Amino acid sequence: MNYTLDDEIAAIATALAPAALGIVRTSGKRSLEFISRFFSRPQALLQAKGHSLVYGWIHDEGVKIDEVVLCVYRAPKSNTGENAVEIICHGGPGVVKTVYRLCIKNGFRAAERGEFTFRSFIHGKADLTRAEAVREIIDSKTHTAQKKAAGRLSGNVFREIESVKSDLITALAALEVGIEYPEDEETIADSFDETLLKKPLSALQLLADSWQTEKIYQAGVRLVLAGKTNAGKSSLFNALLKEDRAIVSDIHGTTRDWLEAELDFKGIPAHIFDTAGLRATEDAIEAIGVRRSVELASAADIVLYLIDGTKPPAEEDIAFIRGNTVPLIIVQTKADKTGKVEPEVLPAALQRYPAVSLSSKTGAGMDRLIDTVVDLVTADTALPMPDGNVSLGTERQKEAVTAALEAVRYALEAGRSGYPLDAVIQDIEDAVHALGSVTGEVRSDDILDKIFSGFCVGK
Secondary structure, eight states: OOOOTTSOEEEEOSOSSOOSEEEEEEESTTHHHHHHTTBSOHHHHHTOOTTEEEEEEEEETTEEEEEEEEEEEOTTSSSSSSOEEEEEEEOOHHHHHHHHHHHHHTTOEEOOBTHHHHHHHHTTSOOHHHHHHHHHHHHOOSHHHHHHHHHHHTTHHHHHHHHHHHHHHHHHHHHHHHHHOGGGOSSHHHHOOTHHHHHHHHHHHHHHHHHHHHHHHHHOEEEEEEEBTTSSHHHHHHHHHTSOOSOOOSSTTOOOSOEEEEEEETTEEEEEEEOOOBOOOSOHHHHHHHHHHHHHHHTOSEEEEEEETTSOOOHHHHHHHHHOOSOEEEEEEOHHHHOOOSOOOOOGGGTTSOEEEOOTTTOTTHHHHHHHHHHHHTTTOSOOOOTTSOOOOSHHHHHHHHHHHHHHHHHHHHHHTTOOHHHHHHHHHHHHHHHHHHHTSSOOHHHHHHHHTTSOBTO
Protein backbone atom coordinates (compact mmCIF):
# COMPACT_ATOMS: atom_id res chain seq x y z
CA MET A 1 0.00 0.00 0.00
CA ASN A 2 1.24 3.48 -0.85
CA TYR A 3 -0.20 5.51 2.01
CA THR A 4 0.27 9.29 1.79
CA LEU A 5 -0.02 10.86 5.23
CA ASP A 6 -0.43 14.42 3.91
CA ASP A 7 -3.79 13.67 2.27
CA GLU A 8 -7.19 14.01 3.86
CA ILE A 9 -8.97 10.65 3.55
CA ALA A 10 -12.58 9.49 3.65
CA ALA A 11 -14.36 6.15 3.64
CA ILE A 12 -17.77 4.64 4.30
CA ALA A 13 -17.44 2.93 7.69
CA THR A 14 -20.77 1.08 7.83
CA ALA A 15 -22.34 -1.59 5.66
CA LEU A 16 -24.15 -0.39 2.54
CA ALA A 17 -27.51 -1.81 3.56
CA PRO A 18 -30.72 -0.15 4.76
CA ALA A 19 -30.19 0.88 8.38
CA ALA A 20 -31.12 3.58 10.87
CA LEU A 21 -27.69 5.19 10.67
CA GLY A 22 -24.68 5.25 8.40
CA ILE A 23 -21.20 6.65 9.02
CA VAL A 24 -18.73 8.29 6.67
CA ARG A 25 -15.35 8.56 8.34
CA THR A 26 -12.70 11.20 7.57
CA SER A 27 -9.22 12.06 8.82
CA GLY A 28 -6.53 14.61 8.01
CA LYS A 29 -5.34 18.08 8.91
CA ARG A 30 -7.96 19.91 6.80
CA SER A 31 -10.88 17.56 7.47
CA LEU A 32 -13.03 20.17 9.18
CA GLU A 33 -12.33 22.73 6.47
CA PHE A 34 -13.28 20.35 3.67
CA ILE A 35 -16.54 19.26 5.32
CA SER A 36 -17.48 22.87 6.09
CA ARG A 37 -17.76 23.39 2.32
CA PHE A 38 -20.90 21.24 2.15
CA PHE A 39 -22.24 21.61 5.72
CA SER A 40 -25.05 23.99 6.65
CA ARG A 41 -23.24 25.41 9.71
CA PRO A 42 -19.63 25.84 8.60
CA GLN A 43 -18.58 28.23 11.36
CA ALA A 44 -20.03 26.03 14.09
CA LEU A 45 -17.99 23.14 12.68
CA LEU A 46 -14.75 25.09 12.27
CA GLN A 47 -14.99 26.41 15.83
CA ALA A 48 -16.03 23.10 17.40
CA LYS A 49 -13.84 21.67 20.13
CA GLY A 50 -12.52 18.15 20.04
CA HIS A 51 -14.84 15.37 21.19
CA SER A 52 -17.93 17.42 20.43
CA LEU A 53 -21.03 16.98 18.28
CA VAL A 54 -22.31 19.45 15.69
CA TYR A 55 -25.82 19.18 14.25
CA GLY A 56 -26.74 20.37 10.76
CA TRP A 57 -27.46 19.47 7.16
CA ILE A 58 -25.31 18.13 4.37
CA HIS A 59 -26.04 19.97 1.14
CA ASP A 60 -24.86 19.84 -2.45
CA GLU A 61 -24.69 23.30 -4.02
CA GLY A 62 -27.58 24.52 -1.89
CA VAL A 63 -29.72 21.38 -2.19
CA LYS A 64 -30.31 19.65 1.14
CA ILE A 65 -29.15 16.03 1.14
CA ASP A 66 -29.53 14.76 4.71
CA GLU A 67 -29.82 15.82 8.34
CA VAL A 68 -26.64 14.75 10.13
CA VAL A 69 -24.59 14.89 13.30
CA LEU A 70 -20.83 15.42 13.02
CA CYS A 71 -18.49 13.90 15.60
CA VAL A 72 -15.47 16.20 15.77
CA TYR A 73 -12.00 15.16 16.95
CA ARG A 74 -8.99 17.44 17.22
CA ALA A 75 -5.39 16.30 16.84
CA PRO A 76 -3.71 14.69 18.62
CA LYS A 77 -6.68 13.44 20.65
CA SER A 78 -8.26 11.25 18.00
CA ASN A 79 -8.02 7.65 16.95
CA THR A 80 -5.69 8.54 14.07
CA GLY A 81 -3.82 11.30 15.90
CA GLU A 82 -5.12 13.79 13.32
CA ASN A 83 -8.09 16.10 12.98
CA ALA A 84 -11.00 13.83 12.18
CA VAL A 85 -14.74 14.02 11.59
CA GLU A 86 -17.29 11.22 11.49
CA ILE A 87 -20.44 12.10 9.58
CA ILE A 88 -23.43 10.27 11.06
CA CYS A 89 -26.25 10.30 8.53
CA HIS A 90 -29.32 8.19 7.86
CA GLY A 91 -28.40 4.69 6.81
CA GLY A 92 -29.95 4.34 3.38
CA PRO A 93 -27.26 3.22 0.92
CA GLY A 94 -28.10 6.08 -1.47
CA VAL A 95 -27.72 8.69 1.27
CA VAL A 96 -24.45 7.26 2.57
CA LYS A 97 -22.93 7.06 -0.91
CA THR A 98 -24.01 10.63 -1.70
CA VAL A 99 -22.38 11.97 1.47
CA TYR A 100 -19.23 10.03 0.65
CA ARG A 101 -19.16 11.38 -2.92
CA LEU A 102 -19.45 14.93 -1.56
CA CYS A 103 -16.41 14.27 0.62
CA ILE A 104 -14.41 13.21 -2.43
CA LYS A 105 -15.76 16.14 -4.45
CA ASN A 106 -14.59 18.60 -1.79
CA GLY A 107 -10.99 17.49 -1.38
CA PHE A 108 -10.85 14.14 0.38
CA ARG A 109 -9.07 11.15 -1.14
CA ALA A 110 -10.64 7.69 -0.96
CA ALA A 111 -8.98 5.84 1.92
CA GLU A 112 -7.03 2.67 1.23
CA ARG A 113 -7.62 -0.55 3.15
CA GLY A 114 -6.55 -0.16 6.76
CA GLU A 115 -5.39 3.42 6.25
CA PHE A 116 -7.12 4.84 9.32
CA THR A 117 -5.51 2.19 11.54
CA PHE A 118 -2.17 2.74 9.77
CA ARG A 119 -2.30 6.43 10.68
CA SER A 120 -3.15 5.48 14.24
CA PHE A 121 -0.01 3.32 14.32
CA ILE A 122 2.25 5.92 12.67
CA HIS A 123 1.09 8.64 15.06
CA GLY A 124 1.72 6.49 18.11
CA LYS A 125 -1.90 5.82 19.00
CA ALA A 126 -1.51 2.05 18.70
CA ASP A 127 1.31 -0.44 18.42
CA LEU A 128 1.09 -3.24 15.86
CA THR A 129 -0.53 -5.68 18.29
CA ARG A 130 -3.35 -3.20 18.94
CA ALA A 131 -3.67 -2.48 15.22
CA GLU A 132 -3.97 -6.18 14.43
CA ALA A 133 -6.51 -6.56 17.24
CA VAL A 134 -8.84 -4.15 15.43
CA ARG A 135 -9.12 -6.61 12.56
CA GLU A 136 -9.40 -9.55 14.97
CA ILE A 137 -12.42 -7.92 16.65
CA ILE A 138 -14.04 -7.31 13.26
CA ASP A 139 -13.42 -10.92 12.23
CA SER A 140 -14.36 -12.52 15.57
CA LYS A 141 -17.12 -15.13 15.28
CA THR A 142 -17.86 -15.74 18.97
CA HIS A 143 -18.08 -13.70 22.14
CA THR A 144 -15.03 -15.49 23.52
CA ALA A 145 -12.96 -14.62 20.44
CA GLN A 146 -14.12 -11.02 20.69
CA LYS A 147 -13.13 -10.80 24.36
CA LYS A 148 -9.67 -12.16 23.64
CA ALA A 149 -9.18 -9.68 20.81
CA ALA A 150 -10.42 -6.86 23.06
CA GLY A 151 -7.71 -7.76 25.57
CA ARG A 152 -5.09 -7.32 22.87
CA LEU A 153 -6.73 -4.07 21.75
CA SER A 154 -6.45 -2.80 25.31
CA GLY A 155 -2.71 -3.51 25.17
CA ASN A 156 -2.19 -6.71 27.16
CA VAL A 157 0.17 -8.25 24.58
CA PHE A 158 2.07 -4.97 24.23
CA ARG A 159 2.55 -4.75 28.00
CA GLU A 160 3.70 -8.37 28.23
CA ILE A 161 6.21 -7.88 25.40
CA GLU A 162 7.54 -4.70 27.00
CA SER A 163 7.91 -6.52 30.33
CA VAL A 164 9.95 -9.30 28.72
CA LYS A 165 12.08 -6.75 26.86
CA SER A 166 12.74 -4.95 30.14
CA ASP A 167 13.98 -8.19 31.72
CA LEU A 168 16.25 -8.86 28.74
CA ILE A 169 17.67 -5.34 28.86
CA THR A 170 18.40 -5.82 32.56
CA ALA A 171 20.31 -8.99 31.66
CA LEU A 172 22.20 -7.09 28.96
CA ALA A 173 23.22 -4.40 31.42
CA ALA A 174 24.57 -7.01 33.84
CA LEU A 175 26.58 -8.69 31.09
CA GLU A 176 27.97 -5.37 29.90
CA VAL A 177 29.48 -4.92 33.36
CA GLY A 178 31.32 -8.21 32.88
CA ILE A 179 32.84 -6.88 29.67
CA GLU A 180 33.71 -3.44 31.04
CA TYR A 181 35.29 -4.80 34.22
CA PRO A 182 36.57 -8.31 33.42
CA GLU A 183 39.08 -8.19 36.26
CA ASP A 184 36.18 -8.45 38.71
CA GLU A 185 35.28 -11.91 37.42
CA GLU A 186 37.52 -14.97 37.35
CA THR A 187 35.76 -16.74 34.44
CA ILE A 188 33.03 -16.13 31.89
CA ALA A 189 30.79 -18.40 33.93
CA ASP A 190 31.25 -16.05 36.87
CA SER A 191 30.04 -13.15 34.71
CA PHE A 192 27.00 -15.01 33.45
CA ASP A 193 23.99 -15.22 35.75
CA GLU A 194 21.54 -17.47 33.92
CA THR A 195 18.76 -16.71 36.38
CA LEU A 196 18.44 -13.35 34.62
CA LEU A 197 17.19 -15.17 31.52
CA LYS A 198 14.95 -17.80 33.10
CA LYS A 199 12.02 -15.43 33.71
CA PRO A 200 11.93 -14.01 30.14
CA LEU A 201 12.46 -17.52 28.76
CA SER A 202 9.41 -18.81 30.64
CA ALA A 203 7.29 -15.81 29.61
CA LEU A 204 8.25 -16.20 25.95
CA GLN A 205 7.44 -19.91 26.02
CA LEU A 206 3.95 -19.19 27.38
CA LEU A 207 3.38 -16.53 24.73
CA ALA A 208 4.55 -18.78 21.90
CA ASP A 209 2.38 -21.64 23.15
CA SER A 210 -0.67 -19.37 23.46
CA TRP A 211 -1.05 -19.06 19.69
CA GLN A 212 -1.74 -22.78 19.34
CA THR A 213 -4.92 -22.31 21.35
CA GLU A 214 -5.78 -18.80 20.20
CA LYS A 215 -5.89 -19.72 16.52
CA ILE A 216 -8.63 -22.24 17.31
CA TYR A 217 -10.79 -19.43 18.69
CA GLN A 218 -10.14 -17.40 15.55
CA ALA A 219 -10.29 -19.95 12.74
CA GLY A 220 -12.72 -22.34 14.41
CA VAL A 221 -13.29 -25.98 13.57
CA ARG A 222 -14.98 -27.76 10.63
CA LEU A 223 -17.38 -30.46 11.82
CA VAL A 224 -18.97 -32.88 9.37
CA LEU A 225 -21.97 -35.03 10.31
CA ALA A 226 -21.55 -38.35 8.52
CA GLY A 227 -23.25 -41.71 8.71
CA LYS A 228 -25.68 -44.01 6.98
CA THR A 229 -29.12 -42.85 5.89
CA ASN A 230 -31.59 -42.37 8.75
CA ALA A 231 -28.83 -42.31 11.37
CA GLY A 232 -30.17 -38.97 12.62
CA LYS A 233 -27.77 -36.49 11.01
CA SER A 234 -30.38 -33.92 10.00
CA SER A 235 -32.14 -34.24 13.35
CA LEU A 236 -28.87 -33.54 15.16
CA PHE A 237 -28.11 -30.65 12.79
CA ASN A 238 -31.48 -29.07 13.61
CA ALA A 239 -31.07 -29.73 17.33
CA LEU A 240 -27.67 -28.04 17.41
CA LEU A 241 -29.05 -25.03 15.52
CA LYS A 242 -32.26 -25.02 17.57
CA GLU A 243 -34.23 -24.56 14.35
CA ASP A 244 -35.59 -26.74 11.55
CA ARG A 245 -33.04 -26.09 8.81
CA ALA A 246 -32.79 -29.62 7.45
CA ILE A 247 -35.68 -31.76 6.25
CA VAL A 248 -36.16 -34.79 8.50
CA SER A 249 -37.86 -37.91 7.12
CA ASP A 250 -37.86 -41.68 7.56
CA ILE A 251 -37.40 -42.01 3.79
CA HIS A 252 -33.86 -43.09 2.96
CA GLY A 253 -31.88 -40.55 0.94
CA THR A 254 -33.93 -37.49 1.96
CA THR A 255 -30.78 -35.37 2.30
CA ARG A 256 -29.08 -35.22 -1.09
CA ASP A 257 -26.82 -32.22 -0.69
CA TRP A 258 -24.99 -30.75 2.26
CA LEU A 259 -26.19 -27.92 4.49
CA GLU A 260 -23.90 -25.77 6.61
CA ALA A 261 -24.19 -23.43 9.56
CA GLU A 262 -22.08 -21.54 12.11
CA LEU A 263 -22.31 -22.44 15.80
CA ASP A 264 -20.57 -21.47 19.01
CA PHE A 265 -19.08 -24.42 20.90
CA LYS A 266 -17.99 -22.88 24.20
CA GLY A 267 -16.39 -19.94 22.45
CA ILE A 268 -14.93 -21.95 19.57
CA PRO A 269 -16.50 -21.16 16.17
CA ALA A 270 -17.90 -24.40 14.76
CA HIS A 271 -18.64 -24.63 11.04
CA ILE A 272 -20.92 -27.65 10.84
CA PHE A 273 -22.06 -29.60 7.77
CA ASP A 274 -25.07 -31.90 7.45
CA THR A 275 -24.41 -34.37 4.65
CA ALA A 276 -26.17 -36.99 2.56
CA GLY A 277 -26.42 -40.45 4.09
CA LEU A 278 -23.74 -42.92 3.09
CA ARG A 279 -25.09 -45.85 1.10
CA ALA A 280 -24.81 -47.51 -2.28
CA THR A 281 -27.48 -46.07 -4.57
CA GLU A 282 -28.48 -46.19 -8.22
CA ASP A 283 -30.01 -42.71 -8.00
CA ALA A 284 -27.55 -40.49 -9.89
CA ILE A 285 -28.37 -37.33 -7.91
CA GLU A 286 -28.16 -39.08 -4.54
CA ALA A 287 -24.85 -40.67 -5.60
CA ILE A 288 -23.40 -37.21 -6.20
CA GLY A 289 -24.51 -36.22 -2.70
CA VAL A 290 -22.88 -39.32 -1.21
CA ARG A 291 -19.63 -38.55 -3.01
CA ARG A 292 -19.70 -34.99 -1.68
CA SER A 293 -20.29 -36.33 1.82
CA VAL A 294 -17.13 -38.43 1.61
CA GLU A 295 -15.15 -35.46 0.26
CA LEU A 296 -16.38 -33.18 3.05
CA ALA A 297 -15.55 -35.78 5.69
CA SER A 298 -12.01 -36.15 4.38
CA ALA A 299 -11.50 -32.37 4.62
CA ALA A 300 -13.03 -31.99 8.10
CA ASP A 301 -11.25 -31.12 11.31
CA ILE A 302 -13.54 -33.57 13.10
CA VAL A 303 -16.06 -36.08 11.76
CA LEU A 304 -19.11 -36.72 13.92
CA TYR A 305 -20.04 -40.20 12.75
CA LEU A 306 -23.65 -41.02 13.63
CA ILE A 307 -24.85 -44.55 14.31
CA ASP A 308 -28.48 -45.41 15.01
CA GLY A 309 -28.35 -46.28 18.70
CA THR A 310 -31.22 -48.74 18.40
CA LYS A 311 -29.08 -51.04 16.23
CA PRO A 312 -25.54 -52.41 16.44
CA PRO A 313 -22.98 -50.78 14.12
CA ALA A 314 -23.22 -52.17 10.60
CA GLU A 315 -20.27 -53.41 8.59
CA GLU A 316 -20.53 -50.22 6.49
CA ASP A 317 -20.16 -48.13 9.66
CA ILE A 318 -17.08 -50.03 10.76
CA ALA A 319 -15.54 -49.85 7.28
CA PHE A 320 -16.01 -46.08 7.04
CA ILE A 321 -14.66 -45.38 10.51
CA ARG A 322 -11.61 -47.61 10.07
CA GLY A 323 -10.85 -45.99 6.71
CA ASN A 324 -11.24 -42.48 8.07
CA THR A 325 -8.07 -40.37 8.35
CA VAL A 326 -9.25 -37.38 10.44
CA PRO A 327 -10.23 -37.12 14.13
CA LEU A 328 -13.61 -38.75 14.67
CA ILE A 329 -16.26 -38.95 17.37
CA ILE A 330 -18.83 -41.74 17.32
CA VAL A 331 -22.33 -40.44 18.08
CA GLN A 332 -24.94 -43.01 19.02
CA THR A 333 -28.33 -41.42 18.33
CA LYS A 334 -31.95 -41.96 19.40
CA ALA A 335 -31.18 -42.31 23.11
CA ASP A 336 -34.83 -41.40 23.76
CA LYS A 337 -35.76 -44.76 22.21
CA THR A 338 -33.05 -46.85 23.86
CA GLY A 339 -33.39 -45.14 27.23
CA LYS A 340 -29.59 -45.15 27.57
CA VAL A 341 -27.59 -41.95 28.00
CA GLU A 342 -24.29 -43.83 28.16
CA PRO A 343 -22.79 -45.13 24.90
CA GLU A 344 -23.23 -48.80 24.14
CA VAL A 345 -20.10 -50.94 24.20
CA LEU A 346 -18.70 -50.74 20.69
CA PRO A 347 -16.91 -53.45 18.70
CA ALA A 348 -13.20 -53.66 19.45
CA ALA A 349 -12.32 -51.99 16.14
CA LEU A 350 -14.16 -48.82 17.22
CA GLN A 351 -13.24 -48.59 20.88
CA ARG A 352 -10.29 -46.24 20.36
CA TYR A 353 -12.64 -43.46 19.29
CA PRO A 354 -14.45 -41.18 21.76
CA ALA A 355 -18.18 -41.92 21.80
CA VAL A 356 -21.30 -40.20 23.08
CA SER A 357 -24.95 -41.18 23.23
CA LEU A 358 -27.63 -38.54 22.71
CA SER A 359 -31.17 -37.76 21.73
CA SER A 360 -31.78 -34.97 19.26
CA LYS A 361 -35.44 -35.10 20.29
CA THR A 362 -35.00 -34.55 24.05
CA GLY A 363 -31.58 -32.90 24.06
CA ALA A 364 -30.10 -35.53 26.36
CA GLY A 365 -26.37 -35.90 25.75
CA MET A 366 -26.01 -32.73 23.65
CA ASP A 367 -23.81 -30.98 26.22
CA ARG A 368 -21.59 -34.05 26.41
CA LEU A 369 -21.19 -33.98 22.63
CA ILE A 370 -20.10 -30.34 22.71
CA ASP A 371 -17.68 -31.05 25.58
CA THR A 372 -16.21 -33.98 23.65
CA VAL A 373 -15.69 -31.83 20.55
CA VAL A 374 -14.01 -29.07 22.57
CA ASP A 375 -11.79 -31.60 24.37
CA LEU A 376 -10.72 -33.14 21.08
CA VAL A 377 -10.05 -29.76 19.44
CA THR A 378 -7.92 -28.53 22.35
CA ALA A 379 -6.23 -31.84 23.15
CA ASP A 380 -2.93 -30.84 21.55
CA THR A 381 -2.86 -27.26 22.83
CA ALA A 382 -0.29 -26.32 25.40
CA LEU A 383 -2.55 -24.66 27.97
CA PRO A 384 -6.26 -24.15 28.68
CA MET A 385 -5.91 -20.35 28.44
CA PRO A 386 -8.41 -18.94 30.93
CA ASP A 387 -9.73 -15.45 30.26
CA GLY A 388 -6.94 -13.79 32.24
CA ASN A 389 -4.11 -15.21 30.14
CA VAL A 390 -2.36 -13.06 27.57
CA SER A 391 -2.45 -14.67 24.13
CA LEU A 392 -0.88 -13.74 20.83
CA GLY A 393 -3.30 -12.78 18.08
CA THR A 394 -1.55 -13.54 14.79
CA GLU A 395 0.86 -15.96 13.16
CA ARG A 396 3.21 -13.01 12.60
CA GLN A 397 3.36 -12.33 16.33
CA LYS A 398 3.96 -16.01 17.03
CA GLU A 399 6.86 -16.18 14.56
CA ALA A 400 8.53 -13.12 16.09
CA VAL A 401 8.09 -14.39 19.66
CA THR A 402 9.44 -17.80 18.63
CA ALA A 403 12.51 -16.10 17.14
CA ALA A 404 13.02 -14.25 20.43
CA LEU A 405 12.56 -17.49 22.37
CA GLU A 406 15.19 -19.27 20.27
CA ALA A 407 17.61 -16.37 20.69
CA VAL A 408 17.26 -16.50 24.49
CA ARG A 409 17.83 -20.27 24.41
CA TYR A 410 21.00 -19.72 22.37
CA ALA A 411 22.14 -17.10 24.88
CA LEU A 412 21.62 -19.52 27.76
CA GLU A 413 23.49 -22.30 25.99
CA ALA A 414 26.34 -19.96 25.02
CA GLY A 415 26.69 -18.74 28.59
CA ARG A 416 26.62 -22.23 30.05
CA SER A 417 29.21 -23.41 27.50
CA GLY A 418 31.66 -20.64 28.33
CA TYR A 419 31.40 -18.71 25.08
CA PRO A 420 32.62 -15.07 25.10
CA LEU A 421 30.15 -12.68 26.68
CA ASP A 422 29.94 -10.81 23.38
CA ALA A 423 28.25 -13.88 21.86
CA VAL A 424 25.73 -14.07 24.70
CA ILE A 425 25.00 -10.37 24.39
CA GLN A 426 24.43 -10.68 20.64
CA ASP A 427 21.85 -13.43 21.18
CA ILE A 428 19.99 -11.35 23.75
CA GLU A 429 20.06 -8.32 21.46
CA ASP A 430 18.59 -10.52 18.71
CA ALA A 431 15.76 -11.44 21.08
CA VAL A 432 15.08 -7.78 21.90
CA HIS A 433 15.06 -6.96 18.18
CA ALA A 434 12.57 -9.77 17.46
CA LEU A 435 10.25 -8.52 20.20
CA GLY A 436 10.47 -5.02 18.76
CA SER A 437 9.02 -6.38 15.53
CA VAL A 438 5.98 -7.67 17.43
CA THR A 439 4.96 -4.19 18.57
CA GLY A 440 6.26 -2.31 15.52
CA GLU A 441 9.19 -0.65 17.23
CA VAL A 442 11.25 -2.51 14.63
CA ARG A 443 9.41 -2.71 11.33
CA SER A 444 9.68 -3.01 7.57
CA ASP A 445 7.46 -1.68 4.81
CA ASP A 446 6.69 -5.25 3.70
CA ILE A 447 5.38 -6.19 7.15
CA LEU A 448 3.26 -3.05 7.41
CA ASP A 449 1.85 -3.59 3.93
CA LYS A 450 0.90 -7.18 4.73
CA ILE A 451 -0.81 -6.19 7.98
CA PHE A 452 -2.81 -3.17 6.86
CA SER A 453 -3.73 -4.38 3.37
CA GLY A 454 -5.75 -7.12 5.06
CA PHE A 455 -8.11 -4.59 6.65
CA CYS A 456 -11.38 -3.44 5.13
CA VAL A 457 -11.77 0.09 3.77
CA GLY A 458 -12.87 2.42 6.56
CA LYS A 459 -10.66 0.83 9.21
